[in-house]
Amino acid sequence: VADRSADRSAYRSGEDWVEDVLTVVESIPPGRVTTYGTIAQSLGRHGARQVGNVMARHGAGVPWWRVVRADGSLPPSHEREAQEHYRAEGTPLRRSGSIDMRAAFWEPSDGA
DNA sequence: GGAATGACGATAA
DNA sequence: ATTATCGCCATTC
Numbered sequence: 001v002a003d004r005s006a007d008r009s010a011y012r013s014g015e016d017w018v019e020d021v022l023t024v025v026e027s028i029p030p031g032r033v034t035t036y037g038t039i040a041q042s043l044g045r046h047g048a049r050q051v052g053n054v055m056a057r058h059g060a061g062v063p064w065w066r067v068v069r070a071d072g073s074l075p076p077s078h079e080r081e082a083q084e085h086y087r088a089e090g091t092p093l094r095r096s097g098s099i100d101m102r103a104a105f106w107e108p109s110d111g112a
Numbered sequence: 113g114g115a116a117t118g119a120c121g122a123t124a125a
Numbered sequence: 126a127t128t129a130t131c132g133c134c135a136t137t138c
Contacts, residue, residue, distance in 0.1 A: 048120040075119045
């Protein structure tokens with residue numbers, strides 16, 4: 001886990017918004033995933049795109065591969081990396097290679 | 113203020 | 126399954 005206190009130039013208005021997002025991401029159990037929108041709703045602030053924005057800017061250092069799109073497709077430009085993690089964690093995948101959301105979806109506060 | 117831009121989401125074709 | 130549109134929402138120009 002990296003230095004999350006670094007560079008939080010964005011989202012100042014939301015105070016700990018960035019940290020909150022990263023905290024949720026870290027709370028995702030291995031082998032499970034959640035979505036950008038779910039995180040946004042869980043925090044009750046901003047939207048899915050803003051969560052994505054945080055991941056893009058501050059996602060290094062957290063298990064970013066456990067955050068996928070609502071339809072189970074992988075984060076853009078990182079598919080290869082993500083796949084390797086899924087293979088290592090045993091994340092339920094569909095035969096197409098995308099996430100099996102029915103099996104892998106995890107929502108914050110669900111057991112963690 | 114207005115337009116363009118995103119690790120998004122839901123729907124329609 | 127894939128592409129096209131539209132809605133969302135904060136940032137940036």
